[in-house]
Amino acid sequence: MILFDVNCAIGPWPSDRVRYETVEGLLAEMERLGIDRALVSHTLARTYDPVQGNQILMQEIAGHKQLIPCWTLLPPSCGEMGGVESTLGDLAQAGIRAVRLYPQEHTFSLADWQCGDLFAALAERRYVVLFDLAQANWSEIEHICQTYPELAVIVTWVGYRQLRPLFALLQRCSNLYCDLSNLSTYLGVEEVLSRFGSERLVFGTGLPIADPGGPIARVFYTDAPAADIAAIAHGNIEQLLACVQVEEVVP
């Protein structure tokens, strides 16, 4: 079974000792754990500077086709990444199909007055957008999903106490997905499968900050048809990334 990790990073981490920091370390860990592909961000884009972090990411993962870059974006208000069209051009040129946002840690609002133009442009190209739940509240996620239905929104690191709002939004927003890095409520995955089917879940670990073994066991100890397991393990994210229209805006 192919495992495609949607929630993975390289780079140093300031507040804890992590298993690896480098690309070589990530590749060794993926080999040990049987993870075949990963959507990778750079921790420096989160903890230091998004622009430089994205550049460092591209340099460090170059030549490793199993590592798919996921850029960290800022809203256009201060021009740190240029305007929206410039950002979209950079994404297209680099072949980026998935982006992350850290509104809490990077101190901006997800509301339309700050991010509306960015989300509209990303939605036009059917981008995959990831948030840790700690970065965005459920109402913000609901607004983004409803206002920009062409976006694929993956909420990561959900936690075990969130099934009440999660189920409400999975019901309401067909473009909302959830990763397995911390969907750790007892029988939570079984419940999602029975109510919403396998197409709303994607495999993710949170490496190297989080534990990868839990999500791996969560996949392989799930009693569901092989096609559903495959969809969660790799199929759903592959389909979402394939829908991103990066070719059309390549300069």
Next chain:
Amino acid sequence: MKAIANLDWMALVRAGTPLNQAGIRVIDAHAHLGGYYNFYIPRPDAQTMVQVMDRLGVEKACISSIPACGADVPRGNEMTAAAVSAFPGRFIGYASVNPHYPDRVRPELERAFDKLGLSLIKLHPTIVEYPVTGPAYEPVWRFASERKTVVLSHSWTGTSTCAPKQFEPLAKAHPDVVFLLGHSGGTPAGYVESIALAQKYPNIYLDLCRSEMSSTWVERIVTEVGPDSVLWGTDFPFLEPRYLIGRLACTTLSDQAKRQVFGESMAALLRRRGVLS
């Protein structure tokens, strides 16, 4: 099935094999029973829990019902006892107390042990908002000493009720009581504090029951404390035990250390305390 030396744990996990079928003894040292007001838990009943345990190869779970942890202690202890009695050999029951009624503490423990058939003690000082060092828990330590039993307590660094360091005077004063620090202090700072205590006091044990503990921390706790004094726990049916299985099974710890933590260390402790024969 006979135990296999130096098991390929990654292959085991990828095959979704129930752990007992690979000769691994699994005892969940920190589990619960029933729902909770704060969030939705699908099917938290004893029968479904046993079905999940069967699927995963978990032999026994040591449980305290959710109401016993605070909302309604006597009702909760009865709920725990009903599950223990309905599924013989699958559950071991923790008794709990409400420290805000000190006169009821010892009678409730006597009722729970002697009439309801519970055999361990569980405290949740955070839920009841009463410090583990408070005088109302004195009867608990005396009772635990008399019965030579194990006291599992929620532990969380930075709290005023059950930070790991608050267990030091207790462990010192009651060397014949085993203190199991649930969640190992709950945060990296708490893990460091808990490791130091478990290294210093042979009657302090730690568990790995935590929703967000990294595998790096699992390895550090087990390596620095030793697998004899670290127990596998899940908070089940709060947390999904599959995550906790993977978190330990997929570490780089030795085959022997994993087996000890998954259940052999708890089995040895329960045998020494007369709970298991």
